[in-house]
Amino acid sequence: xxxxxxxxxxxxxxxxxxxxxxxxxxxxxxxxxxxxxxxxxxxxxxxxxxxxxxxxxxxxxxxxxxxxxxxxxxxxxxxxxxxxxxxxxxxxxxxxxxxxxxxxxxxxxxxxxxxxxxxxxxxxxxxxxxxxxxxxxxxxxxxxxxxxxxxxxxxxxxxxxxxxxxxxxxxxxxxxxxxxxxxxxxxxxxxxxxxxxxxxxxxxxxxxxxxxxxxxxxxxxxxxxxxxxxxx
Amino acid sequence: xxxxxxxxxxxxxxxxxxxxxxxxxxxxxxxxxxxxxxxxxxxxxxxxxxxxxxxxxxxxxxxxxxxxxxxxxxxxxxxxxxxxxxxxxxxxxxxxxxxxxxxxxxxxxxxxxxxxxxxxxxxxxxxx
Numbered sequence: 500x501x502x503x504x505x506x507x508x509x510x511x512x513x514x515x516x517x518x519x520x521x522x523x524x525x526x527x528x529x530x531x532x533x534x535x536x537x538x539x540x541x542x543x544x545x546x547x548x549x550x551x552x553x554x555x556x557x558x559x560x561x562x563x564x565x566x567x568x569x570x571x572x573x574x575x576x577x578x579x580x581x582x583x584x585x586x587x588x589x590x591x592x593x594x595x596x597x598x599x600x601x602x603x604x605x606x607x608x609x610x611x612x613x614x615x616x617x618x619x620x621x622x623x624x625x626x627x628x629x630x631x632x633x634x635x636x637x638x639x640x641x642x643x644x645x646x647x648x649x650x651x652x653x654x655x656x657x658x659x660x661x662x663x664x665x666x667x668x669x670x671x672x673x674x675x676x677x678x679x680x681x682x683x684x685x686x687x688x689x690x691x692x693x694x695x696x697x698x699x700x701x702x703x704x705x706x707x708x709x710x711x712x713x714x715x716x717x718x719x720x721x722x723x724x725x726x727x728x729x730x731x
Numbered sequence: 732x733x734x735x736x737x738x739x740x741x742x743x744x745x746x747x748x749x750x751x752x753x754x755x756x757x758x759x760x761x762x763x764x765x766x767x768x769x770x771x772x773x774x775x776x777x778x779x780x781x782x783x784x785x786x787x788x789x790x791x792x793x794x795x796x797x798x799x800x801x802x803x804x805x806x807x808x809x810x811x812x813x814x815x816x817x818x819x820x821x822x823x824x825x826x827x828x829x830x831x832x833x834x835x836x837x838x839x840x841x842x843x844x845x846x847x848x849x850x851x852x853x854x855x856x857x858x859x
Contacts, residue, residue, distance in 0.1 A: 502803045505768045509799045537768065544773050546799075663757040663777050666766060667750035674746035678739040685736050 504529070505537050513551060517559045524563025526570075526623030531560065532654045533669050539658020540665035549659055556651040557644075560615075564626050564643050571630020579631060600632060607634050608642045615646025616653055618680050762821040767803040767813045774802075774820060780827050788823035789816070 507515040516538055523531030535556055542549040583593060603610065607629055614622040629639050657672065658665040756764040757777065765774060771794075775782040786794040789805075797805055802820070806813040 502767060502801070506801050506804050509770060509801055541773075544776050546770075546772070661754065663764060663769075663773075664750060664753045666768065667746070667753040671743070671746040671750045674739065674743040678736075678743045681732075681736040681739040685732050688732050 501530075501533060504534050508534060508537060508541070509546070512547065513555055516552070517555050520556055520559035521563040521566075524560040524622065524626075525566045526563075526626065530619075530673075531563075532619050532650065532672075535651065535654035536658040536665045536669040536672075539655040539660075540662045541658075542655075543659045543662035549655060552655055553651055556655065557647055560647045560650060561640075561644055564615075564622070564647070565640075567623055567626030568630040568636070568639055568643075571627035572633065573630070575627060575631025603628060604632055604634070607632065608638060611639060611642040612646040615643065616650035618676055618683070619650070620676070620680070762824050765802070765817050765820055767806075767817070768801050770799060770801055771805070772798060774824075778824050780824050784827060785820065785823060788826070789819060 504519055507519070516534060519529060519534050520531040523529040523534075535552075538547055538552050538556070539549065541547045542552055579596075583596070610621075610625050611629060614620075614625045654669070654672070657668050661668045753764060760778060762778070764777075769777075771782060771785050771789075774780070775785055782794070786797075791797060791805075797808075800808070802816055803813050806816040809816065
């Protein structure tokens with residue numbers, strides 16, 4: 500599949516690059532950043548111009564992200580309602596879905612920013628989710644453009660620097676991206692686990708205290724044996 | 732979750748090793764670093780071999796039409812596996828280097844012809 504995209508890039512040049520990056524950013528399962536690595540390498544080897552590539556890649560990626568966002572905004576809510584009604588997704592409770600949405604709303608900016616250049620795999624779903632959540636468009640555009648600047652500079656730059664080894668650099672970057680995702684997941688999971696354990700220990704401590712208080716009263720002789728002085 | 736972390740760590744280490752190998756192969760001009768994504772122009776640029784020489788050694792008639800084709804596409808057009816095409820290019824590069832090396836290697840000059848500065852007869856005197 501990669502051979503096909505690289506052949507297209509070599510034969511049709513800039514329009515092919517723009518189209519593939521746009522489609523990838525809109526949510527298609529294509530690696531747009533892999534093509535940017537290749538484009539960077541071809542520019543170092545004299546086939547393309549890096550100064551044309553950068554604005555081209557940035558515009559294609561931002562427009563693709565915007566398409567994803569508006570699709571999410573338009574069809575996201577009806578889709579979510581439909582999903583909630585489906586029995587086969589019964590294992591996702593409405594409470595956990597609501598919790599997930601609140602969690603996303605709190606961290607949407609960072610989620611949009613990071614998924615533009617580091618965890619690129621989640622870029623498409625995050626665009627849809629941002630649209631679905633009616634995340635303010637101005638904020639979306641700000642985080643999107645900021646992230647996509649890095650999302651274009653990193654692969655183009657690395658491809659340009661390591662020209663003939665761009666494939667291996669792209670592989671290394673992809674592996675590092677996977678490692679970041681795993682690290683982030685483990686971090687979030689451990690924070691949630693610690694929180695849950697603390698809540699449970701607090702609840703059990705409160706329960707134990709509630710159980711202990713009548714016993715304490717009984718050991719002291721109970722309220723009848725030693726009544727509190729009644730004010731006149 | 733920890734399994735996923737371990738898997739991605741191992742994957743990253745492997746990717747780093749693969750990159751290191753390829754990078755050093757390219758730097759030393761090792762012909763094993765030729766990949767199917769490369770065009771003849773790219774191969775010629777990396778290995779400092781004339782483009783025409785590569786086209787001639789591959790028996791390609793019209794180089795202009797193949798200028799933007801990757802080795803993968805050229806192999807497809809020639810109805811042959813890409814590995815075979817890469818091997819032919821590797822052989823062509825090695826042959827080119829061999830002939831060039833023979834051509835450029837200077838014949839050893841006898842040391843008698845080297846003009847040396849005469850030794851100073853007076854100790855401490857340097858200008859004559």
